[in-house]
Amino acid sequence: MSIDYGDVRIGLAVTDPLKIISSAYKTIKNDGIAYVLAVLKDVIIKEEIERIVLGHPVGLDGNKTKKTIQVEEFAEKLKELGIEVILLDESFTTKRAHDILHSMGKKTGDNKDKIDMIAAQVILEDYLRTIE
Numbered sequence: 001m002s003i004d005y006g007d008v009r010i011g012l013a014v015t016d017p018l019k020i021i022s023s024a025y026k027t028i029k030n031d032g033i034a035y036v037l038a039v040l041k042d043v044i045i046k047e048e049i050e051r052i053v054l055g056h057p058v059g060l061d062g063n064k065t066k067k068t069i070q071v072e073e074f075a076e077k078l079k080e081l082g083i084e085v086i087l088l089d090e091s092f093t094t095k096r097a098h099d100i101l102h103s104m105g106k107k108t109g110d111n112k113d114k115i116d117m118i119a120a121q122v123i124l125e126d127y128l129r130t131i132e
Contacts, residue, residue: 001025001043002053002124003078004093004116005071010036011116013124014047019131022124024117033077041081052078053127055090055119086127093122 002022004011012025025047028039043049054075057067071087078085100118 001047001049001051002055002088002120002127003040004055004090004119004123005074006030006116009113009116011113011118011120012043013117013120014049015124015128019128022121022128024114024121027113027116033074037077037081040078044081044083049083051084051086053086053088053124054078055093055123056087057090060091088123088127090119090123093119093126096122 001015002013004013008030010028010030012028013022014025015022025043028036030036040052044052054071056071057065059065059068075085075087094115096119100122
């Protein structure tokens with residue numbers, strides 16, 4: 001499973017058992033760490049998730065930003081669920097998600113939930129390419 005973490009929404013994507021295809025799964029509201037971890041725990045059990053690939057934002061100059069630190073702290077909380085967490089550079093994933101929606105003839109302003117799911121899907125696709 002991959003996660004595109006945001007202050008308002010969190011996009012999720014999953015892969016098939018053979019780890020070939022990534023699919024947008026859902027978007028959850030970021031209603032606090034306890035709520036988010038409870039939802040993720042349910043997804044982990046339901047979908048038999050082995051590891052989480054978490055989008056890792058870094059500044060264009062390669063340095064850590066406020067968001068980078070926030071995501072790294074979230075990663076530590078995820079590890080408390082007893083699952084492996086992999087941080088993967090998420091540079092331009094939201095831009096790519098916007099491009100995908102545009103290619104489908106959809107407006108991005110009305111589809112913020114979809115953008116987050118698709119960004120998570122892009123993160124997962126990038127990860128799957130590294131393990132081929």
